[in-house]
Amino acid sequence: MNRFDYARPASVAEAVQAGTGEQVRYLAGGTNLIDLMKENVDQPTTVIDINRLPLNAIEELDGGGLRLGALVPNSDTAWDARVEQRYPLLSSAILAGASPQLRNAATNGGNLNQRTRCYYFYDVATPCNKRKPGSGCGAIGGVNRIHAILGASDQCIATHPSDMCVALAVLDAIVQVTGPEGDRAIPIADYHRLPGDEPWRDNTLRPGELVTGIDLPAEDFTKNYTYLKLRDRLSYAFALVSIAVAMRIEGSTIAEAQVALGGVAHKPWRSTEAEKLLKGQQPSPQTFSAFADALLAGAVGQGKNDFKIPLARKGIVRALKQAAEATPQSQTDKRIA
Amino acid sequence: MATAAKIGIGSAINRVDGVEKVTGTARYAAEHPVENLLYGYIVEAAIAKGRVLSVDEDAARAVPGVVEVITHLNRPHVAWTDHSYQDEMKIPGSPFRPLYDDRIHFSQQPIALVLAETFEAARYAASLIEIAYETEAHNTDFDVALDDEYVPKKKRSGYVPPKDRGDAAQAFADAPLRVAGDYRLAPEHHNAMEMFGSTVEWHGDGSITVWDKTQGSQGVHAYLASVFGFSKKKVRVLNPYVGGAFGSGLRPQHQVFLAVLAAKMLERSVRVTMTRQQMFSHAYRPQAVQSIALGAETTGKLTAIRNAATTSTSRYEDNMENVVTWGLMNYDCPNADAEYTLAQIDTPTSADMRAPGAATGMTLFEIAIDEMAYAAKVDPLEFRLINYSPIDAMNGTPYTSKALREAFREGAEAFKWSERSAEPRSMREGNELIGWGCATGMWDAQFSKTSASAKLSANGHLEVACATSDIGTGSYTVMTLVAADTLGLPPEQITAKLGDSDLPAAPVEGGSWGAASSGAAVQLACQAVGKKLLKAAGKIAGEPLDGAKIEDVLFEDGCIVLKDTPTVRVPFGDAMRAADLTEIEEEATAAPGFGDMWKGLHKSKNTHSAIFAEVRVDEELGVVRVTRIVDAVAAGRIINPKTARSQILGGVVMGIGMALHEETFSDHRLGRWMNHNFGEYHVPVHADIHDIQVIFVDESDPEVTPLGVKGLGEIGIVGTAAAIANAIYHATGKRVRSLPITIDKILE
Numbered sequence A: 001m002n003r004f005d006y007a008r009p010a011s012v013a014e015a016v017q018a019g020t021g022e023q024v025r026y027l028a029g030g031t032n033l034i035d036l037m038k039e040n041v042d043q044p045t046t047v048i049d050i051n052r053l054p055l056n057a058i059e060e061l062d063g064g065g066l067r068l069g070a071l072v073p074n075s076d077t078a079w080d081a082r083v084e085q086r087y088p089l090l091s092s093a094i095l096a097g098a099s100p101q102l103r104n105a106a107t108n109g110g111n112l113n114q115r116t117r118c119y120y121f122y123d124v125a126t127p128c129n130k131r132k133p134g135s136g137c138g139a140i141g142g143v144n145r146i147h148a149i150l151g152a153s154d155q156c157i158a159t160h161p162s163d164m165c166v167a168l169a170v171l172d173a174i175v176q177v178t179g180p181e182g183d184r185a186i187p188i189a190d191y192h193r194l195p196g197d198e199p200w201r202d203n204t205l206r207p208g209e210l211v212t213g214i215d216l217p218a219e220d221f222t223k224n225y226t227y228l229k230l231r232d233r234l235s236y237a238f239a240l241v242s243i244a245v246a247m248r249i250e251g252s253t254i255a256e257a258q259v260a261l262g263g264v265a266h267k268p269w270r271s272t273e274a275e276k277l278l279k280g281q282q283p284s285p286q287t288f289s290a291f292a293d294a295l296l297a298g299a300v301g302q303g304k305n306d307f308k309i310p311l312a313r314k315g316i317v318r319a320l321k322q323a324a325e326a327t328p329q330s331q332t333d334k335r336i337a
Numbered sequence B: 001m002a003t004a005a006k007i008g009i010g011s012a013i014n015r016v017d018g019v020e021k022v023t024g025t026a027r028y029a030a031e032h033p034v035e036n037l038l039y040g041y042i043v044e045a046a047i048a049k050g051r052v053l054s055v056d057e058d059a060a061r062a063v064p065g066v067v068e069v070i071t072h073l074n075r076p077h078v079a080w081t082d083h084s085y086q087d088e089m090k091i092p093g094s095p096f097r098p099l100y101d102d103r104i105h106f107s108q109q110p111i112a113l114v115l116a117e118t119f120e121a122a123r124y125a126a127s128l129i130e131i132a133y134e135t136e137a138h139n140t141d142f143d144v145a146l147d148d149e150y151v152p153k154k155k156r157s158g159y160v161p162p163k164d165r166g167d168a169a170q171a172f173a174d175a176p177l178r179v180a181g182d183y184r185l186a187p188e189h190h191n192a193m194e195m196f197g198s199t200v201e202w203h204g205d206g207s208i209t210v211w212d213k214t215q216g217s218q219g220v221h222a223y224l225a226s227v228f229g230f231s232k233k234k235v236r237v238l239n240p241y242v243g244g245a246f247g248s249g250l251r252p253q254h255q256v257f258l259a260v261l262a263a264k265m266l267e268r269s270v271r272v273t274m275t276r277q278q279m280f281s282h283a284y285r286p287q288a289v290q291s292i293a294l295g296a297e298t299t300g301k302l303t304a305i306r307n308a309a310t311t312s313t314s315r316y317e318d319n320m321e322n323v324v325t326w327g328l329m330n331y332d333c334p335n336a337d338a339e340y341t342l343a344q345i346d347t348p349t350s351a352d353m354r355a356p357g358a359a360t361g362m363t364l365f366e367i368a369i370d371e372m373a374y375a376a377k378v379d380p381l382e383f384r385l386i387n388y389s390p391i392d393a394m395n396g397t398p399y400t401s402k403a404l405r406e407a408f409r410e411g412a413e414a415f416k417w418s419e420r421s422a423e424p425r426s427m428r429e430g431n432e433l434i435g436w437g438c439a440t441g442m443w444d445a446q447f448s449k450t451s452a453s454a455k456l457s458a459n460g461h462l463e464v465a466c467a468t469s470d471i472g473t474g475s476y477t478v479m480t481l482v483a484a485d486t487l488g489l490p491p492e493q494i495t496a497k498l499g500d501s502d503l504p505a506a507p508v509e510g511g512s513w514g515a516a517s518s519g520a521a522v523q524l525a526c527q528a529v530g531k532k533l534l535k536a537a538g539k540i541a542g543e544p545l546d547g548a549k550i551e552d553v554l555f556e557d558g559c560i561v562l563k564d565t566p567t568v569r570v571p572f573g574d575a576m577r578a579a580d581l582t583e584i585e586e587e588a589t590a591a592p593g594f595g596d597m598w599k600g601l602h603k604s605k606n607t608h609s610a611i612f613a614e615v616r617v618d619e620e621l622g623v624v625r626v627t628r629i630v631d632a633v634a635a636g637r638i639i640n641p642k643t644a645r646s647q648i649l650g651g652v653v654m655g656i657g658m659a660l661h662e663e664t665f666s667d668h669r670l671g672r673w674m675n676h677n678f679g680e681y682h683v684p685v686h687a688d689i690h691d692i693q694v695i696f697v698d699e700s701d702p703e704v705t706p707l708g709v710k711g712l713g714e715i716g717i718v719g720t721a722a723a724i725a726n727a728i729y730h731a732t733g734k735r736v737r738s739l740p741i742t743i744d745k746i747l748e
């Protein structure tokens, strides 16, 4: 860990003022940033501790939505009665991640901005374009069990590791940010980005911008939903593939269905085009399979992660079934429903 | 006088060091407060093979608080012969010598140590060091190294060469039923909770005290004296608490070398700790491939066993394990042969990890046995009974005891094995296929020469001491119980001391010999105290014991009691006062052959277990849950059923990890372990653990060791992964021959 300056502003304005500059990082729960600093993956010159900022509330929005403050811990968000009742998919996804201790420390803003878990990214003795632009991508042709099958580039095949963000993608959340150039509202679909030839950029946040909150629009996915996470052990491992489904069933047909995948790409993977295949259909294995194929169109394995393609296909079908039958995956039961 | 229920051997008591551990007052190696301490941070090699051309330390040295950067270029003089570096658990070859020269033998090799007034300054400065390398071609791919497998010339101590019998090649060729295949185990890292660390206190008079994370204080003591030329009296090594080790602490690890090197060079106290990532810079369980061929009659009677294994080692030492002998010992089969070779890769030397050899070789063998049971259409448990060997079938010698049959019976009953439906894929619930599998576990019942002392004070307090270690195994509690048993004192009046090189001699704690050996030594020392007490009682006016001999008395509630007239009781204090003694101190050594052990001299000595596993497999998604395990263990006498059960539970959990999770993988282009952290090196978590039942089968065996104890540290892991793999086959009809069985292997 390098030496750095430390500031603990009391207001958002002060934070943003202090936050300009190349190697400046906001420190929230620190569950990711501190690890990266200890391993010299990230070497900020200034760390701005944002934990005193008044961004730690969950508030009602006009029109029936909720605003999740950037500093609300992941666990408080998951167990908030309003979130549990109105956005059970989000609660479920958060509870599928990490461990209770980590969720208590991790914040919503931090979760959104956490870095990839690519082995090479974490080991400064190895090449990595995301960590050190131009040094090459170690994972291509290397150890890539946990890497992307969709949307990767020849520069980077990393995945975004968050569970929470997969649910946010399905719920059409809006990320509220503020920065030197004022406030912006970024739809979640535009927040994270694909690696392309700038793999060091995880998202579209501009230098110095601070996430202040996440808005959840009013919607009704309280019955037919699920978050199914497939991983290398039954808890406390990042997703190899995860599937978030929010569905509305009217009568016996699917009125609306939104699906996103985690663990497969540099961002939560969603296709509104493919979702059209579900709309108006009867829930059936055939419909679900056709959708899975469409969502996974263009998927390519990197060798060690080839299995993710069939795993994702089967996982999508199972998750859609869970959602359609209103038997969402339990996150405490430790068995796949 | 009413006597309280006697607490002694066989009593299920809490760990005597439990309170210290859970309240944080137990100090581990890197926690001992020492004044004016320097902190060392290890700089590791980024390449797998080559030379260090130059080390640019300027930026590091400029960091405030940095005191020194030690590399091979400026280190003080250290021993140079291989012999000087050979530790108690030495392996044939040329031991790794940290910071010795510019050669790099493996990725993550320590190549510099930064010392600073704070840990943070040392760590930061370490990140500023720039090293220029000359790289050489390396290979870390075991499959490639297999082309150059070899039989090492010099055998490691403890290595048992397999003995062939009959003509296995012919018998296999003639067998009506044949199973043959390659079975594999991934490399695993021990990853105990406590990371390696050493605190060296520099006393200024040429002497040092070293708190080290090790399985043997005296082994490290001898190593440090030899490598640094200390006189033995000037070094004291302490390891009163060890947060697990699983074999990684059998040999001195490089942090203790580096800490002492720095202390000597700078004449200051020094602490060096490894980070979790650095825990992957040394010992690991070797990668293995085992080619097993079995032949059998259609009845299921084995006619041929062919068992050939290769395990990985470094380029500089030949780490051999007993991998191929277990199957040959355990099964009645007229024809058997085995071969064992090594393959070198550019990693540190592989090392003993919980049940070394057996956890690999017996486990993989038990998967092949299961395949043959199915081939013969015989229930897998029945198959094992058909081929049961009451004697050691490889050496033709009887066992001191082998209650495996009883273990199978009791285990099967508890598991309700008889309710199993024979066909694979025949049990299902919802999306899950259910499978039941079983396996045999086997380990050595070992005994090692060990000394202990016992000191009784007139106030009735007893202190027993031995230089053994407690790596979480319960040695403190074992010593306390044996002493309580021998001298009839309540555990609260007894203090056990261990983990100190100044105490009576003991070997490293490993191989499951600890309880049997230190227990026997403590018993002997306490018996010697008992004799002194009896003699002292003779001085009491009126001779209440009437000249009784040691056979005529027993020790109970702090009194000498006449066996024939239990109302005659002489309190220890009265006896000691009569003889004018303020304390009685005795030291004793238990060596092999002692007691009834001579009768077992030419017999085989082993622990056995029968493991039953239930798995539930969501086949579509590749998700496996191990929902039930019954492990019935025949391990002789159980000193403390409570800590004994914990040992088996821990072994079984580790076995679940071996079956489903644990695997360190390399990028062979870089020659480097890539998942070197706890986020990506997976061990089981709570959600992976369901019902585990431990049964101790009655096994009375006075010949195996003086206390009849066989040891429990390792048997819990052996075979567990096979029972699980076999259950997965029963559930799915899919035979996976390579561990761990991860999602992708089920989906394949």
Ligand SMILES: Cc1cc2nc3c(=O)[nH]c(=O)nc-3n(C[C@H](O)[C@H](O)[C@H](O)COP(=O)(O)OP(=O)(O)OC[C@H]3O[C@@H](n4cnc5c(N)ncnc54)[C@H](O)[C@@H]3O)c2cc1C
Pocket (backbone or CB within 6 Å): A025, A026, A027, A028, A029, A030, A031, A032, A033, A034, A050, A070, A074, A096, A097, A098, A099, A102, A105, A106, A107, A108, A109, A110, A111, A112, A113, A114, A115, A161, A162, A163, A164, A209, A210, A211, A212, A236, A237, A238, A239, B678, B679
């Ligand atoms: C062992 C382990 C297992 C885990 N398992 C999972 C898992 O299974 N699923 C999962 O989803 N996650 C998992 N996590 C990741 C965890 O969810 C993240 O570490 C956490 O959400 C980060 O939040 P934080 O508040 O601690 O962020 P920090 O570590 O403080 O920050 C992370 C990054 O976000 C930036 N940042 C933080 N807040 C803001 C803000 N308001 N505006 C702009 N930038 C900001 C920081 O500068 C930093 O770059 C795991 C983590 C660990 C260590």
Ligand code: SF4
Pocket (backbone or CB within 6 Å): A116, A118, A119, A120, A121, A127, A128, A129, A130, A131, A136, A137, A138, A139, A140, A155, A156, A157, A158, A199
């Ligand atoms: S996948 Fe991305 S993060 Fe991983 S090594 Fe390649 S560039 Fe780096």
